[in-house]
Amino acid sequence: NAGVTQTPKFQVLKTGQSMTLQCAQDMNHNSMYWYRQDPGMGLRLIYYSASEGTTDKGEVPNGYNVSRLNKREFSLRLESAAPSQTSVYFCASSEVGISPGGYTFGSGTRLTVV
Amino acid sequence: AQKITQTQPGMFVQEKEAVTLDCTYDTSDPSYGLFWYKQPSSGEMIFLIYQGSYDQQNATEGRYSLNFQKARKSANLVISASQLGDSAMYFCAMKRGGYQKVTFGTGTKLQVIP
Numbered sequence: 001n002a003g004v005t006q007t008p009k010f011q012v013l014k015t016g017q018s019m020t021l022q023c024a025q026d027m028n029h030n031s032m033y034w035y036r037q038d039p040g041m042g043l044r045l046i047y048y049s050a051s052e053g054t055t056d057k058g059e060v061p062n063g064y065n066v067s068r069l070n071k072r073e074f075s076l077r078l079e080s081a082a083p084s085q086t087s088v089y090f091c092a093s094s095e096v097g098i099s100p101g102g103y104t105f106g107s108g109t110r111l112t113v114v
Numbered sequence: 115a116q117k118i119t120q121t122q123p124g125m126f127v128q129e130k131e132a133v134t135l136d137c138t139y140d141t142s143d144p145s146y147g148l149f150w151y152k153q154p155s156s157g158e159m160i161f162l163i164y165q166g167s168y169d170q171q172n173a174t175e176g177r178y179s180l181n182f183q184k185a186r187k188s189a190n191l192v193i194s195a196s197q198l199g200d201s202a203m204y205f206c207a208m209k210r211g212g213y214q215k216v217t218f219g220t221g222t223k224l225q226v227i228p
Contacts, residue, residue, distance in 0.1 A: 033216075040123075042205060042220040058215065090159065094216075102149040102207070103216060105159035 006106035021076040023091030032074035036087040120219035137206030145211030148189040153203040
């Protein structure tokens with residue numbers, strides 16, 4: 001089925017370790033996003049990419065880097081994981097502008113940093 | 115800056131009854147879109163309904179309807195004939211025209227009682 005695919009689904013890291021969360025979409029969307037979800041705080045935007053070749057900071061970018069590898073793929077990297085980065089991470093994609101479909105989300109990555 | 119407010123952290127509703135989940139928003143842009151997403155306990159984000167700022171009629175999708183009151187800047191979700199499967203977190207979100215970012219509220223946890 002068409003959609004947004006995130007890997008891995010679960011990950012446990014030790015403080016200071018690095019990892020990359022992968023995201024790919026096959027909907028031919030121009031825009032892609034990374035959000036984190038924490039209890040009581042809704043979804044907060046980490047980084048987004050309005051189109052291939054561009055990336056911009058969102059609300060909570062510190063401690064993260066992103067790469068828009070091509071139109072399909074948008075990865076999120078934690079260079080030195082901290083316990084405060086324990087969260088559920090969602091990748092999403094959308095058309096440019098306002099479209100009735102809004103975002104299409106991946107299934108999420110549950111990350112625990114110990 | 116745009117902001118979404120959901121003032122109900124949790125709600126209960128009897129099965130087969132209707133329920134309204136509140137959402138207010140703040141933006142000075144004339145062009146924007148409003149969305150509702152459902153997040154069941156399994157964690158995925160499911161798009162429910164969309165309302166454009168220029169739409170003359172309230173959006174409806176099956177048992178979901180959006181009570182859009184533009185002057186009050188409210189976009190409440192109404193679920194008719196609640197079912198046990200409606201138990202989930204519900205997020206209101208907004209996207210402004212010309213911007214790629216979507217802002218989410220903190221969510222309302224709905225529990226349907228048999």
